[in-house]
Amino acid sequence: CTTVCANGGTCSAPNTCTCAAGWSGVTCANPVCSPVCANSGTCSAPNTCTCTSSWTGATCTTPVCSPVCSNGGTCTAPNACACASGWTGATCSTPVCTSACANGGSCTAPDTCTCPSGWSGPTCTIPVCSSQCANGGTCSAPNLCSCPSGWMGLTCTTFFCASDCRNGGTCSGPNTCSCISGWEGATCGNPKCDGGCNSGTCTAPGKCTCSMGYTGQQCEIRGCIQGGCGNQGICSASSGVCECNPGWGGGACDMPVCPNRCSNNGLCVSPNTCSCSAGWTGSNCETRAPTCAGGCGGNGKCISQDKCECNSGWTGPTCTTPICAAGCPGTCSTPGTCTCDTGLQWTGTACITPITIDCERCLRRCPGGSCQCDCTDSGTETV
Numbered sequence: 001c002t003t004v005c006a007n008g009g010t011c012s013a014p015n016t017c018t019c020a021a022g023w024s025g026v027t028c029a030n031p032v033c034s035p036v037c038a039n040s041g042t043c044s045a046p047n048t049c050t051c052t053s054s055w056t057g058a059t060c061t062t063p064v065c066s067p068v069c070s071n072g073g074t075c076t077a078p079n080a081c082a083c084a085s086g087w088t089g090a091t092c093s094t095p096v097c098t099s100a101c102a103n104g105g106s107c108t109a110p111d112t113c114t115c116p117s118g119w120s121g122p123t124c125t126i127p128v129c130s131s132q133c134a135n136g137g138t139c140s141a142p143n144l145c146s147c148p149s150g151w152m153g154l155t156c157t158t159f160f161c162a163s164d165c166r167n168g169g170t171c172s173g174p175n176t177c178s179c180i181s182g183w184e185g186a187t188c189g190n191p192k193c194d195g196g197c198n199s200g201t202c203t204a205p206g207k208c209t210c211s212m213g214y215t216g217q218q219c220e221i222r223g224c225i226q227g228g229c230g231n232q233g234i235c236s237a238s239s240g241v242c243e244c245n246p247g248w249g250g251g252a253c254d255m256p257v258c259p260n261r262c263s264n265n266g267l268c269v270s271p272n273t274c275s276c277s278a279g280w281t282g283s284n285c286e287t288r289a290p291t292c293a294g295g296c297g298g299n300g301k302c303i304s305q306d307k308c309e310c311n312s313g314w315t316g317p318t319c320t321t322p323i324c325a326a327g328c329p330g331t332c333s334t335p336g337t338c339t340c341d342t343g344l345q346w347t348g349t350a351c352i353t354p355i356t357i358d359c360e361r362c363l364r365r366c367p368g369g370s371c372q373c374d375c376t377d378s379g380t381e382t383v
Contacts, residue, residue, distance in 0.1 A: 003027050022046025035059050054078035067091050086110025099123045118142025131155045135174075150174025163187045166265075167277070182206060189264050193218070200251075203261055203268075215242070215251025229253040247271025260284050294318045 005017035009028030037049035041060030072084035073092030105124030137156030169188030182205025197208035200219030210219035229242035233253030258268035300319035313335025
């Protein structure tokens with residue numbers, strides 16, 4: 001054989017090599033790999049493949065992923081991971097939460113949210129209140145309690161009364177008024193008569209208004225009381241009952257009568273005349289008293305909500321602007337008083353009287369003749 005047979009081959013005939021197992025070629029220089037090397041791998045020795053960087057294994061059929069697939073992921077092609085359930089991303093390192101994490105929460109493991117301060121729950125949708133909401137309150141937002149009726153405050157520990165306690169009553173519990181002597185009811189709006197009014201109505205603390213034909217402190221006596229019916233009625237001889245003049249009532253006609261009992265917002269002080277409690281107005285104390293910002297400046301009266309009726313000499317929404325005669329060229333400082341501008345040559349209560357100055361000075365001041373001086377009589381001039 002002209003060329004030596006390599007790798008254990010023998011020259012079995014002129015220029016013919018018989019190769020050892022695992023080799024081939026004219027001179028037995030080519031290694032044989034069975035099965036063949038796949039994916040561009042090269043057979044570098046008998047049954048030995050040298051793979052490219054993207055493949056590995058005996059025949060270069062195993063893909064390489066760099067970085068490796070994590071969290072149970074499988075490398076199915078070069079740098080291509082098939083992720084296990086609950087993971088995603090190029091290397092299966094990103095967890096998957098089936099329901100999105102809300103309120104700034106982060107998905108830190110499959111279906112596991114890590115919530116920011118103030119939130120909890122599987123998807124960070126449950127608010128957290130660092131101090132427990134008391135008295136039936138519920139945590140509706142981070143550190144914010146929604147309180148039931150009658151309670152308020154950061155943790156629902158402060159009680160209040162939704163309706164004002166009237167007639168001197170005080171709020172002593174949630175929607176609970178403690179009334180002073182002589183008053184009762186949910187808001188202390190009902191007068192109280194100890195022992196009740198048998199045949200009448202309790203119209204003021206300790207004061208019964210008796211039905212016709214009854215008298216006595218508790219309207220327990222039938223007939224005119226001793227002493228008659230005063231000057232406001234006459235005692236009927238047939239019935240023994242006081243017949244009261246218009247505007248008066250009671251067993252002895254000694255109680256003035258007002259329509260609707262002054263709406264329970266005042267006291268009837270004389271026939272058809274109510275003395276209203278603070279904050280109420282109207283002939284029957286039926287209207288909330290209006291309020292005006294600034295109290296109308298002390299120069300008017302509040303006639304409706306935020307509407308002032310100004311006294312003479314004042315104007316403006318809050319009666320704080322004085323009124324002066326029309327044409328005041330200065331500043332109206334008080335009603336009817338015009339404060340003249342020192343830069344103008346006028347004086348008087350309405351700033352309409354010209355100021356007279358020395359004629360000679362005028363001539364010096366007005367060399368062009370724009371001022372007119374009359375020095376014939378008084379030696380003065382008028383600007």
